[in-house]
Amino acid sequence: MRVLICPDKFAGTLSAPDVAAAVAEAWHDEKPQDEIVTRPLSDGGPGFVEVLAAALPGRAVPVETVDPLGRPAAGEVLVVGDTAYVESAQACGLHLLAKTERDPRAATSFGLGILIAHAVESGARTVVVGLGGSATNDGGAGMLAALGAAPVDGSGYALPYGGAALVAVAGLGGEPRLRDVTLVAATDVDNPLTGLHGASNVYGPQKGATREDIMLLDSALERWAGVLEKLPTCPPGVAGLAGAGAAGGLGAAILALGGRCESGIDMVNRLIGLDAAFDAADLVITGEGSFDFQSLRGKVVAGVAAAAAERGVPCLVVAGQVSAGRREASAAGVTESWSLTEHFGSEEEAMARPADGLREIAKRLASQWSR
Incomplete structure (x- = not known):
């Protein structure tokens, strides 16, 4: 399975490359036969x-x-x-x-x-x-x-x-x-x-x-x-x-x-060759610190989800917090969303151990989604 990992930063905790690395490492540990491509993203802000x-x-x-x-x-x-x-x-x-x-x-x-x-x-x-x-x-x-x-x-x-x-x-x-x-x-x-x-x-x-x-x-x-x-x-x-x-x-x-x-986001996509990576992907994983209503209006996650939807590819979102409505997220092209806060049971733990949480969620996703 070809998995494209293209997150934004988790503001205040992890850079976009760090997020991508944590997810990729855990997925590889769980499903070493899968092909993993990482493309950390930014829309012009930090990172x-x-x-x-x-x-x-x-x-x-x-x-x-x-x-x-x-x-x-x-x-x-x-x-x-x-x-x-x-x-x-x-x-x-x-x-x-x-x-x-x-x-x-x-x-x-x-x-x-x-x-x-x-x-x-x-x-x-x-x-x-x-x-x-x-x-x-x-x-x-x-x-x-x-x-x-x-x-x-x-x-x-x-x-x-x-x-x-x-x-x-x-x-x-x-x-x-x-x-x-x-x-x-x-x-x-x-x-x-x-x-x-x-x-x-x-x-x-x-x-x-x-x-x-x-x-x-x-x-x-x-x-x-x-x-x-x-x-x-x-x-x-x-x-x-x-x-x-x-x-x-x-x-x-x-x-x-x-x-x-x-x-x-369009500029970054063009410069890092993201379209070609999308074309080859069977599954896309993206994320950011807070997946909320603003995320669906022009931010990195919205752009990634729309690109995945155009190609008929599932798009999973992993975020520190998730408050975006499920119906709105689905309409934007998001298949599932996962929250570190829900995973740990507290915002404090999610902020303190974001990389650990990402690895644990990624292993679970790999076992569920990898063919």
Whole structure:
């Protein structure tokens, strides 16, 4: 039997390659005659560079950057030919902050600008930026500051970092230094920058924003959009464009710099040759930390399940937690779903021993599904 294992990360516990390895190891132990192919996945969020580095013939260049609060953080630029790949979560990720530190009013995307600047200096002609899992809500203002175009107030003074300061933004204090590099945002978020479905309203609460914060941040981003539109490369009405709200508005900044948005999961699938692996598979296993209603709306699991359904191949989901409705999951192409929390009987045990749980569930699945 040919088994394709292509999970996303389990946020806070295991990377996508670690998840794939645990499932593959246990399946092989149970059914050594089966052919197992692993293709760890990412939709542009945490793990994007790691997944691509495992599949592409490039070189990973370590870069010292900063986290959303300006503290030192480790990042890297993956250089493949004349294309460089960077990951916003390495500098802007929510996972870099303790829950008590989350504050989208002050969090900055400056660290991502450092990564992009290094990618530009590497000689790349195209820089692909994976967007997702951010703690920021500054519309990419910090990123632009690191690239030489800091937001300024009406008197020309540079503003403090963070989304809240943009209520006073009046312009940019310089030109972005990109050397004609093309920017591409890899994301499967199609939210606009502002409004009811914008970055602040939809994603602000998980980043620590109160109702009052959300109103302030949305107003600040609306003002920021007016500044971005003064850039000669910015498309009109950037605040309302699909993907502008990705990663706290980083999508809007990339669009304003003449970049474009592409589906992160589609890009990863293309780069790692996932379609060919799907065509050869008899069974597909995917998963993520929390399999919920959002998983069925554009995330990795939804893309994998749809691809399996197109080929008439069963798709099993293994997740830390499962709250997606069975009927909805089935309609999306999911055959069965398994939860580590249910397997262990507690969320604490599932978080503490995710690899053990994955191996135990995988052995059970192998005995049930292998011919």
